[in-house]
Amino acid sequence: MAGREVLTVRNLRAGYGDTEVLKGISLTVSEGEKVVIMGPSGSGKSTLLKCIVRLVEPWEGEIYLDGINVMDPKVNIRAVRARTGFVFQSYNLFPHMTVLRNITLPLEVVKKLSKKEAEEVALKVLKQVGLEDFIHKYPLELSGGQQQRVAIARALAMDPVILLLDEPTSALDPELREEVLETLRDVAKQGRSMLIVTHELDFAEDVADRIILMDNGVVVEEGEPWEILYRPKKERTRRFLKRIMRKLAEAYVA
Amino acid sequence: MLETLHFIIKIIPYLAEGLVITLQVTAVSFAVGFALAALLTPLRVFAPTPLSVLARGYIEAFRGTPLLVQLLLIYFGLPSLGIKLDPLTAGFVALGLNSAAYQAEILRSSIKAIPESQYLSAESLGMSTLQIYRYVVLPQAVRTAIPALVNEFVTLIKESSLVSIIGVVELTRRGEYLVAYTFKALEVYVAVALLYFLVCALASQTTRFLEKRLAIPGYTRGVM
Numbered sequence: 001m002a003g004r005e006v007l008t009v010r011n012l013r014a015g016y017g018d019t020e021v022l023k024g025i026s027l028t029v030s031e032g033e034k035v036v037i038m039g040p041s042g043s044g045k046s047t048l049l050k051c052i053v054r055l056v057e058p059w060e061g062e063i064y065l066d067g068i069n070v071m072d073p074k075v076n077i078r079a080v081r082a083r084t085g086f087v088f089q090s091y092n093l094f095p096h097m098t099v100l101r102n103i104t105l106p107l108e109v110v111k112k113l114s115k116k117e118a119e120e121v122a123l124k125v126l127k128q129v130g131l132e133d134f135i136h137k138y139p140l141e142l143s144g145g146q147q148q149r150v151a152i153a154r155a156l157a158m159d160p161v162i163l164l165l166d167e168p169t170s171a172l173d174p175e176l177r178e179e180v181l182e183t184l185r186d187v188a189k190q191g192r193s194m195l196i197v198t199h200e201l202d203f204a205e206d207v208a209d210r211i212i213l214m215d216n217g218v219v220v221e222e223g224e225p226w227e228i229l230y231r232p233k234k235e236r237t238r239r240f241l242k243r244i245m246r247k248l249a250e251a252y253v254a
Numbered sequence: 255m256l257e258t259l260h261f262i263i264k265i266i267p268y269l270a271e272g273l274v275i276t277l278q279v280t281a282v283s284f285a286v287g288f289a290l291a292a293l294l295t296p297l298r299v300f301a302p303t304p305l306s307v308l309a310r311g312y313i314e315a316f317r318g319t320p321l322l323v324q325l326l327l328i329y330f331g332l333p334s335l336g337i338k339l340d341p342l343t344a345g346f347v348a349l350g351l352n353s354a355a356y357q358a359e360i361l362r363s364s365i366k367a368i369p370e371s372q373y374l375s376a377e378s379l380g381m382s383t384l385q386i387y388r389y390v391v392l393p394q395a396v397r398t399a400i401p402a403l404v405n406e407f408v409t410l411i412k413e414s415s416l417v418s419i420i421g422v423v424e425l426t427r428r429g430e431y432l433v434a435y436t437f438k439a440l441e442v443y444v445a446v447a448l449l450y451f452l453v454c455a456l457a458s459q460t461t462r463f464l465e466k467r468l469a470i471p472g473y474t475r476g477v478m
Contacts, residue, residue: 055374082380092375096393096470105389106379140472158379 003031005064006162006193007052012061014044014051021047022058023217029162034194036204036225039214040240045197046089048214049164052195053081066161082110085155085163090171091147093139093154099126100135103154111158125153129183145176149183162193169200174251199244205229213237262445265432272428273449279345279414279424284407286350291357298362309358316355322416324348329420345417349410356406364399365391397468404461408454415450425449 007029014022021044029035037045050056052063054070054077063070070080093102100122107118126132129149139147148168155163168184169177181203188194188207198204204211204225211228213221213236221234232238297309316324328351329344339347368391376386418427429446433439 050374053378055377078380078382080380081378084378086375086378088371088375088378090371092371094372094375094390094394095473096397106381109385109389110380138471138473140470142472154379 003033005029006031006033006066007195008062008064009048009052010062012048012051012058012063014047014056014058014061020059021217022051024061025214025217025219027212027219027222029193029195032191032193033209034188034196034207036208036211037195037197037214038199038204038211038228038240039220040243042216043214044217045214046166049086049166049195049197052164053077053084053086055086078110082106082158083161085158085160087148087151087155087163087165087168089167091139091144091151093147093150095139098136098138099131099142099150102139102150103157106154107157121157122153125157126150128156128186129153143176144172145179148172148180152180152183152187156187156192160192162195163187165194165196165198167197167199169198201229201241201244201248213240215240258441261436261438261441265442265445266449268432269425269428269445269449272423272425273453275422275424276411276414276426276450277453279342279349279417279422280407280411282346283349283353283414284410286346287353287357287406287410288403290350290354291361294354294358295361295365298358299365313355313358316352317359321348321352321413322419324352325416325420341417341421344420345414345422349414349417352413353406353410356409357403360399360402360406361395364395364402367398368394394470397470400464400468401461404457404464408457411454411457412450 005028007027009028010026012022012025013020025044025048027035037048039045047056051058052065052070058071061071065080065084068080069075070077093099094105097105100119103122103125104115104118107113107121108115111118113121123132123135126135129152131146131149131153134142134146134150139150142150148171152168165184169180172180177200181200184194184196184203185207194207196204196207208225210222211225212219213228213232213234215236221228221232221237227233228237229241232241294309294312297305298313299306301309325344325348328348329339329341332339332344372390372394373386376390381389414424415426418424418430421427423431425446429442432442436442
């Protein structure tokens with residue numbers, strides 16, 4: 001995949017207080033590419049995703065999103081965010097609004113669409129995630145899996161140049177994960193660029209063009225899924241995969 | 255016994271007229287308090303340090319001194335500075351200023367109760383700070399604040415009895431008049447207490463109504 005780079009991160013450093021969480025990360029995502037980031041908790045995956053749209057303020061480094069210099073102090077960061085889709089681990093829908101309103105609100109107030117246009121877009125994306133019958137429900141009336149699908153629809157509605165997904169299935173029970181992963185597989189087929197933090201091995205193998213393994217704020221290993229999952233070069237990667245496998249086996253037995 | 259009941263029934267209309275003034279004092283003070291709290295809260299939450307310290311000072315001053323002292327200060331103290339208020343206005347001002355401090359704290363804590371994840375999610379969609387507060391934070395915070403605000407209203411109904419001291423003829427004051435005429439302190443004050451109780455119970459009842467009306471569908475536990 002040698003397309004145009006929609007996301008370029010170079011030597012990104014970030015942290016909280018005195019604690020350095022990202023210790024010089026570089027990565028790229030090309031147009032249409034699906035990149036999966038894996039790594040143990042605390043390795044900085046979530047911070048990395050948040051830094052890309054400056055939901056967490058990076059210390060230093062370069063970030064280019066669709067050619068825009070995100071780190072430029074004069075950049076209109078809200079315009080950058082409006083062109084990226086962010087999906088959180090815990091869905092983060094607005095509980096006091098219907099499913100429809102959750103999606104139309106940002107379209108109306110951020111993208112300045114008319115109410116009618118916004119509703120058309122909302123219906124389209126809700127159909128895409130199979131929830132068109134739930135438009136008048138409230139988020140907390142839905143299952144976790146359904147809420148996450150609404151969150152994916154809300155992100156898609158902004159027609160983002162890249163979708164950033166922060167462990168989209170980690171908060172869900174195993175039986176609800178599959179519907180969300182199925183939705184994400186569909187989204188992936190449509191050619192949108194995606195950067196996905198996940199521990200779902202099967203999903204990563206199916207969807208990813210590239211897997212990046214992070215640990216302790218640095219990239220440990222990077223490559224095509226078969227390389228990382230079946231022929232890992234680094235001891236650290238092998239240990240991580242072994243641990244995930246063991247957890248999977250335990251969950252299966254339990 | 256029957257005679258006592260008869261006496262109480264007879265004085266109710268006279269006391270009810272005082273109750274109207276009590277409710278008027280409460281309603282106006284609550285409204286004044288809410289308006290002021292709506293100004294204080296943003297200062298407390300967003301303003302740069304000097305202004306927020308000022309707001310905090312106001313809140314601490316009014317919560318840290320007795321309402322009765324505040325009332326006496328405003329009615330008897332201010333004339334020395336050339337500000338002379340009639341009893342009713344002094345009552346509105348004292349109760350209103352006092353209630354503002356409590357209502358500001360209620361509003362502030364309701365805003366603080368909105369989880370960080372809601373801000374993050376709204377920011378990730380490109381919303382401005384103003385839009386985030388208008389569409390996401392405040393509608394949820396107001397819902398959280400309602401029970402505490404109604405509680406403050408009920409407290410104010412009872413505290414408004416203090417304005418009788420400076421000569422506002424409301425429910426308690428009318429009770430005092432009746433006692434002076436009839437010497438039936440027990441019967442009169444039982445009737446007065448009963449009227450306060452009925453009104454407070456009614457006000458508390460509206461909480462349940464409002465909470466049901468404004469409930470977020472599917473929201474069952476205290477978590478989001």
